[in-house]
Amino acid sequence: MDAWHLSKRLAAVADFVPDGARMADIGSDHAYLPANLLLNKHISFAIAGEVAPGPLANVETEIQRHRLSDVLMPRLANGLAAIKTSDLIDTVVIAGMGGRLICQILTDGELDKFRYHRLVLQPNIDTDLVRAWLAENSYHLVDEAVVADDGHYYEILVAEPGNVTYSLQELKFGPYNLTEPSPAWLEKWQREVVRIRHIMNKLESAGQTESEAYQEYGKEVQTIMEAIAYASM
Numbered sequence: 001m002d003a004w005h006l007s008k009r010l011a012a013v014a015d016f017v018p019d020g021a022r023m024a025d026i027g028s029d030h031a032y033l034p035a036n037l038l039l040n041k042h043i044s045f046a047i048a049g050e051v052a053p054g055p056l057a058n059v060e061t062e063i064q065r066h067r068l069s070d071v072l073m074p075r076l077a078n079g080l081a082a083i084k085t086s087d088l089i090d091t092v093v094i095a096g097m098g099g100r101l102i103c104q105i106l107t108d109g110e111l112d113k114f115r116y117h118r119l120v121l122q123p124n125i126d127t128d129l130v131r132a133w134l135a136e137n138s139y140h141l142v143d144e145a146v147v148a149d150d151g152h153y154y155e156i157l158v159a160e161p162g163n164v165t166y167s168l169q170e171l172k173f174g175p176y177n178l179t180e181p182s183p184a185w186l187e188k189w190q191r192e193v194v195r196i197r198h199i200m201n202k203l204e205s206a207g208q209t210e211s212e213a214y215q216e217y218g219k220e221v222q223t224i225m226e227a228i229a230y231a232s233m
Helices: 008-014 032-039 053-066 099-108 127-136 168-173 175-179 183-205 212-231
Strands: 021-026 043-050 072-076 091-097 118-123 139-149 152-161
Touching (some): 008 118, 008 139, 008 152, 032 053, 032 072, 091 099, 099 127, 139 175, 175 212
Parallel strands (some): 043 072, 091 118
Antiparallel strands (some): 139 152
8 A cells, every 4th residue: 555556445435536625644654645645636735644743754754755845734743633723724634543532532632622524533443432522512513434445344433513413223324324225234233243152152152141141142133234224224
């Protein structure tokens, strides 16, 4: 992967960045995403934020390689502290982190005081926590996607300012996924059912069908199957 050839995951994230955006990519790694969007003239300006000097050096190398120093700024900072008011950032991307960390970055960024036009978030785990954070902090989802890439399933959340309340089912599976399920979303949860049932079979073999763990796994399978059935209506 490089700035000209993004992974399937990052390409999917890029699709949700608006044309002409002024974007901040938090935890940018090699800055492949903002560099790609700038090279393709999809956005007008970008900040690549990193919390450690090593990854920031990778960003700086990428900027020099593609001669993007006028439009791609490397910033050494913790989370959204990489953004200055004068940057006029309207779109924030946080991709490839755990959901809890993404929530912490958003909280520390004081989004209750400054609202960004769009958040594009790609948590590796705990996606439900991110959906809950958005709803609790006056952001609502405007789109979602699930992408299969190199044997993993990645969820992408796209949010803009607005008030909303989600059900427990929507928090776990995604309101857009439930109404417009993609093949990748269905496959992700079908595989999860197979994985859980495999564990349950092992517990059955060990005579643990009355255990709390077995009962909880059974409830989880039921929850997933109900969501798949709802999405298939």
